[in-house]
Amino acid sequence: MIKPVSERRQMIESGKKLLSKTKQCNLLGIHRSGLYYKSVGESQENIKLMRMMDEQYMRTPFYGIRRMGEWLKEQGYEVNRKRVQRLMRLMGWHTIYRAPNTSLSNKEHKKYPYLLKGLQIDRQNQVWAMDTPMFR
16 A cells, blocks of 8 residues: 555655665655645635635525625725635635436426337347427
């Protein structure tokens, strides 16, 4: 089983002269530049923005990235769309979209029966379909 990169990073011994850091990294399958990476985390301003966005999202879950950005600008924060998008992705949010209502038919229209219901289609050219344009 392959261990996570954070665990493999800790396996590298810098004091030993038997293997260089480059060779140790190659053996563990990580990049040498990744040894020096330190995670910074989110700034206090971003955490404050995320709290505000969370409260607004509970009131208006249909707000997308652009609307949420406009709302933050109305509150006095200078944010761009990409920052709002990153913070929403970080919180795991997706906009709730209203689904189109396509299954309501006009009651005046004639309903035709489905002629292939119950038919077992098991060979080529057994059933054909055609779409004709409106004739005038």
